Amino acid sequence: MNDKIFNKSIDIVMTKRTDDFHACIRNHPELWGCGRTHSEAIGNLISAHKEHFGIKIHIMLIEMS
Numbered sequence: 001m002n003d004k005i006f007n008k009s010i011d012i013v014m015t016k017r018t019d020d021f022h023a024c025i026r027n028h029p030e031l032w033g034c035g036r037t038h039s040e041a042i043g044n045l046i047s048a049h050k051e052h053f054g055i056k057i058h059i060m061l062i063e064m065s
Helices: 038-048
Strands: 012-016 021-025 028-035
Touching: 012 038, 021 038, 028 038
Parallel strands: none
Antiparallel strands: 012 021, 021 028
């Protein structure tokens, strides 16, 4: 399956800092996220600025027994 969901790509600039990673949208440094790994930084960026990615995040808590 190779269907495109989004019609444009978004360039993310990743910077390794002393204690973490910093991710921001190219040409939009005000849209950033950070984390202990590059994956955490991207996840934080998307979670913190989801409206710029055209997504809605719905959190469902399911109790496991």
